[in-house]
Amino acid sequence: MGRCLRCCGDESSGGVKKGPWTPEEDQKLLHHIHKHGHRNWRLLPKLAGLNRCGKSCRLRWINYLRPGIKREKFSQEEEQTILHLHSILGNKWSTIASYLPWRTDNDIKNFWNTRLKKKLIQMGIDPVTHQPVIIDHYSMVEHALRLQQELEAQLANLRYLQIQYLSTISSYDDNLNGSIITNMEPFGLLNSISTISNENHNPVIHFPQLDSNNNHNYASFSDGIIGESSHFFDLSQEREGGTTINNDNSSWIIPPTSPSIAPDDDVN
DNA sequence: AAGGGTCCCAACCGCGTGAGG
DNA sequence: TCCTCACGCGGTTGGGACCCT
Numbered sequence: 283m284g285r286c287l288r289c290c291g292d293e294s295s296g297g298v299k300k301g302p303w304t305p306e307e308d309q310k311l312l313h314h315i316h317k318h319g320h321r322n323w324r325l326l327p328k329l330a331g332l333n334r335c336g337k338s339c340r341l342r343w344i345n346y347l348r349p350g351i352k353r354e355k356f357s358q359e360e361e362q363t364i365l366h367l368h369s370i371l372g373n374k375w376s377t378i379a380s381y382l383p384w385r386t387d388n389d390i391k392n393f394w395n396t397r398l399k400k401k402l403i404q405m406g407i408d409p410v411t412h413q414p415v416i417i418d419h420y421s422m423v424e425h426a427l428r429l430q431q432e433l434e435a436q437l438a439n440l441r442y443l444q445i446q447y448l449s450t451i452s453s454y455d456d457n458l459n460g461s462i463i464t465n466m467e468p469f470g471l472l473n474s475i476s477t478i479s480n481e482n483h484n485p486v487i488h489f490p491q492l493d494s495n496n497n498h499n500y501a502s503f504s505d506g507i508i509g510e511s512s513h514f515f516d517l518s519q520e521r522e523g524g525t526t527i528n529n530d531n532s533s534w535i536i537p538p539t540s541p542s543i544a545p546d547d548d549v550n
Numbered sequence: 551a552a553g554g555g556t557c558c559c560a561a562c563c564g565c566g567t568g569a570g571g
Numbered sequence: 572t573c574c575t576c577a578c579g580c581g582g583t584t585g586g587g588a589c590c591c592t
Contacts, residue, residue, distance in 0.1 A: 336577085373582090
């Protein structure tokens with residue numbers, strides 16, 4: 283970094299002191315400002331007997347010596363105010379500071395850069411736009427894969443419970459064709475599976491119905507994970523004693539036991 | 551105890567702007 | 572209209588304090 287030539291001159295002209303201010307320098311500056319004010323920052327250091335540039339004096343006064351500056355930690359209310367103002371004004375630190383006159387723009391800027399910005403990022407909020415961060419393609423794929431795994435785990439449980447349910451109803455075909463289901467408890471259990479992997483996933487089980495084209499009975503499950511995607515299972519296959527359940531695209535091998543519910547559990 | 555990393559804040563720097571000649 | 576100067580602002584840095592291994 284070079285010296286600010288415009289106000290401080292260069293090294294050959296003797297230069298001025300840089301770095302932290304000493305208590306003696308603070309006293310000199312305070313004494314001078316109390317006595318003469320600070321009408322001309324460029325002349326002030328000479329008049330005050332300070333080997334500093336005017337800019338440095340001004341900054342020391344504004345950010346540290348000026349009366350009424352609050353130096354304690356930022357309160358929750360101040361934090362909220364800064365967040366709100368920043369969402370409207372952006373990095374207009376002096377404007378934001380005008381709403382908190384006991385804080386300097388430098389303090390607010392430091393507080394933002396060291397605390398609030400990181401806090402927002404951790405919360406998944408873009409500190410510039412104050413909007414939730416849009417995840418990139420890679421993250422999106424990872425997210426989708428994870429959801430798919432969770433979904434498949436749920437479906438495994440659903441399949442097992444389906445079998446349990448089917449074994450509890452005696453006149454299966456007749457009742458389902460008319461959509462008359464007397465024992466709803468298994469469906470309640472199916473709905474409760476949402477807690478298996480994620481409480482936000484909320485499968486909704488629709489009534490089994492007759493497919494008029496091929497005479498198969500279907501139950502559909504809207505999983506509530508990605509939009510309203512549904513999974514259709516051919517119940518007839520199971521009723522006929524087969525080992526597979528077909529959904530709209532593929533066959534599923536029925537597991538010998540449920541991943542989460544012991545075979546001996548009474549699902550009724 | 552020591553050293554490396556991180557956090558935090560005071561201070562610096564360069565640029566934009568407006569006033570005045 | 573142009574130039575110079577002083578001021579104010581926002582970005583950045585330096586270094587002490589603190590934390591972790």
